[in-house]
Amino acid sequence: MAYVYILTNKYNTVLYIGVTNDLLRRTYEHKEHLIKGFSSRYQLNKLVYYETHASIAQAIEREKQLKNWHREWKNNLIHEKNPDWKDLYGEIRFR
Secondary structure, eight states: OEEEEEEEOTTSOOEEEEEESOHHHHHHHHHTTOSOSHHHHTTOOEEEEEEEESSHHHHHHHHHHHHTSOHHHHHHHHHHHOTTOOOOHHHHHTO
């Protein structure tokens, strides 16, 4: 199992697309700023979108595809599944 995910900040102004085999752990690392770099610098700690894939190879392929999308397309993708752009971390923590 692998995941592609999108994080944003509290203002929904910056998007970060990543891939992981453990969505709960990875999101926690972002939230606690344990990962130095882009997501920490821009305080990207709100999980607004994720997809599940059967393999890490499929997830990486999808990540690359999404990273090439225009911002409007990414916004629309998020809005389809999460119209209020709420933080989905609580949802994945308790499943």
